[in-house]
């Protein structure tokens with residue numbers, strides 16, 4: 001696991017808590033394979049106590065064979081790996097339930113991506129069910145597993161670029177969980193405003209301009225705007241930043257000290273903002 005000591009400790013603790021939660025749910029028969037409603041390419045599991053019969057549900061596409069004799073085969077081990085990897089994600093939701101949803105999702109995805117990387121190389125263990133030795137490895141043995149691996153690899157790439165938040169913002173449903181408070185609090189995380197993708201910048205600017213506290217964060221707004229290096233990047237942001245009215249309103253009150261900075265930004269993006 002890479003990153004600062006504090007970060008590593010946090011994720012180790014999180015993994016321990018998630019594992020304990022999974023054993024608790026398993027003992028209570030609260031984990032099941034199910035058809036995940038509205039399942040898209042991005043959804044392989046779900047966690048919520050109500051109104052479902054099980055607290056954690058994993059997509060049936062990874063349900064292994066009922067025959068324990070088949071458990072040791074690479075295909076079933078891969079199905080179990082995808083299941084375990086998804087279980088880890090959903091368990092983190094349950095143990096971080098007091099955090100805002102967007103922050104939960106980031107922690108879930110970071111831990112899942114770390115676990116996924118571990119599962120790409122063979123791991124030996126003894127099956128509790130049959131007593132036989134097994135080799136856990138996530139291999140693309142079925143089309144569903146192939147799809148899963150491709151998706152997880154994109155997430156790993158996002159994590160390594162410090163852009164998991166940008167990856168999440170690319171998915172419409174998660175944008176609904178974004179708050180100006182989160183943007184302000186996380187301003188220096190993941191490489192800061194300089195490392196945000198154009199689309200994320202657009203989403204952030206929208207949310208800040210629409211919020212009473214956010215629209216006074218002129219420094220942050222300008223840092224986000226400075227990241228647009230070309231008019232093309234700005235146009236990408238404009239797909240979500242449809243109405244410039246609120247942003248222009250927010251920038252109306254900038255002090256004389258940053259007027260020139262704003263002017264340079266306007267030249268770069270080819271748009272008048274104040």
Ligand SMILES: [Zn+2]
Nearest residue numbers: 089093105108
């Ligand atoms: Zn999630």
